[in-house]
Amino acid sequence: MRDHTAADALRVVLYSHDSVGLGHIRRNLAIAEALAAGLPAHTGRPVSGLLVSGASDAAQFPLPDGWDWLLVPGIAKAAKKEEHATEAQGSHSDAQGSHHPVAEAPVPEPTPADSEAGGSLASAAAPTPASAPDSASVPDSASAPDSDSASALASAPEGAADCTYVARRLDVAPQRVLGVRSSVITGALLSFRPHLVIVDRHPFGADGELDEPLAAYRRAEPDGRIVLGLREVLDDPHTASAEWDAVGADRVAELYDELWVYGDRAVHDTVATGEIPAPLVPKTRFTGLLASDRQVRATADLPDDPFVVTMVGGGGDGVVLARAAATAPLPDGVQHLVVTGPQMPAPDRMAVHAAAVVSGSGARVVSRIPDGLDCIRAARAVIAMGGYNTVSEALSTDTPALVFPRVEPRTEQLIRARALGLCGALDWLLPCRLTPQTVGRWIAAAVADDSAVRARQTAARDGLDLDGLSRVVEFAAGLATPDTARVHPLRPRGLERAPEPTASRPTAASSASTASGSSNHAKSNEQAAPAGHASPTEQDGFGLEAAHVS
Secondary structure (H helix, E strand, O other): OOOOOOOOOOEEEEEOOOOOOHHHHHHHHHHHHHEEEHHHHHHHOOOEEEEEOOOOHHHHHHHHOOEEEEEEEOOOEOOOOOOOHHHHHHHHOOOOOOOOOOOOOOOOOEEEEEEOOOOOOOOOOOOOOOOOOOEEEEEEEOOOOOOOOOOOOOOOOOOOOOOEEHHHHHHHOOOHHHHHHHHHHHHHHHHHHOOOOEOOOOOOOOHHHOHOOOOOHHHHOOOOOOEEEEEEEOHHHHHHHHHHHOHHHHHHHHHEEEEEEEEEOOOOOOOOOOOOHHHHHHHEEEEEEOOOOOOOOOOOOOOOOOOOEEEEEOOOOOHHHHHHHOOOOOOOOOEEEOOOOOOOOOOHHHHHHHHHHHOOOEEEEEEOOHHHHHHHHHOOEEEEOOOOHHHHHHHOOOOOOEEEOOOOOOHHHHHHHHHHHHHHOOOEHHHHHHHHHHHHHHHHHHHHEEEHHHHHHHHHOOOOOOOHHHHHHHHHHHHHHOOOOOOOOOOOOOHHOOOOOOOOOOOOOOOOOOOOHHHHHOOOOOOOOOOOOOOOOOOOOOOOOOOOOO
């Protein structure tokens, strides 16, 4: 067996706090698989790595050769001053399940209310059509936060009196479980001595648990590199700015070598919207979406006949979407697989089963499937939430997608859905438009032999930068070798080349002009910023009038 701990091996640590679901760890696992496959060819050296996670189910995912899990005690998001709330621990268990394909949000309830907004803007840039306006009026949601949007970007600032997280299983105070996690991570960094540390989403971890580990690592390994990985949409500019203010953008800029935004800048530009504060812009690089080259880890037992699939994440609050989909009318000869998720309460799962039987739709209702990507590839269409991983997996296929984004407590999924809908890469509707008839009408259009929906979405996806995983490998190889610069800055705003208009590639920042559709887009994604702003489209991709967000 090859010795991956040999002195010549490149060592990598990937951290995710994983308080809810498996969204963060699924993204890091995709990165680990890409690094294991690609870094040796780029560097001529073997690769060994640790995936740090607080999700016990994560260890059931297979790992690349030379990699292992470092599992720390689990935590759960909790309301302030409710350190031992049993309800919080129960409702935020990491019940996504190791084999469930989706790690994103359950569907919101379709009742109108005002969206949350808070904090001051970090930038005067106006929100793009893909972002939620500051005073957006959006449907309410009674659902719990998803794995990517449950926690704010910022951990609690230093000295915060209240802990944001509680122990998921251990019967100890929040400070103690976070102390255990922090000590374990410190020991791992100092013993494993990675060349590269990639932190997902939270620069100082849950409630600052990475403060000491990263500081100790920097002292012990001054040549080591630390990267903050961010999804392509953080939130509306007000909220993102408030979160950066809480965590301290200057602190992040001082500690981190680079920020990698896992998105296509021509679709949604987190710099232009102000989601990335000014001190961090010079260190920001756009990778493209982590979509292409994702690995299928297991083969699912899927229907033999043509089928469509509905996924509702962990399912804790996914009964609304699951029930509507399970009762949707289907074209002749088409089956429907509804994946409720292992977190859906048993009474809700039974209600979905009963609704499918009573409606006579013939939908097959299951709690989980072995691999979501395998299922999406085989399906004739997919209906889902708008979380990062599910959307990225769908975009890597030619399977038509209908997204019902969650709209509270964050607008992340709404921003993502609108941006990709504007490009034509998927169809979307606000949750208040969710009915069995709406879903059924879209399914009929999507699975037709001459489906214009499939043709349009496939053509639009061909224009997206979906090669984020390969670019992460390139970036990592550059940072891990000593003969390259620590930082590859974005071109200053005043020197950016204006994007050339193209009829086939609308951007999230402008409906009149787009980023270049040439090969420069894929190779220079980190420098090609869209210009201008325009009002959002008022129609979704399949002709239904979407609720206007204004």
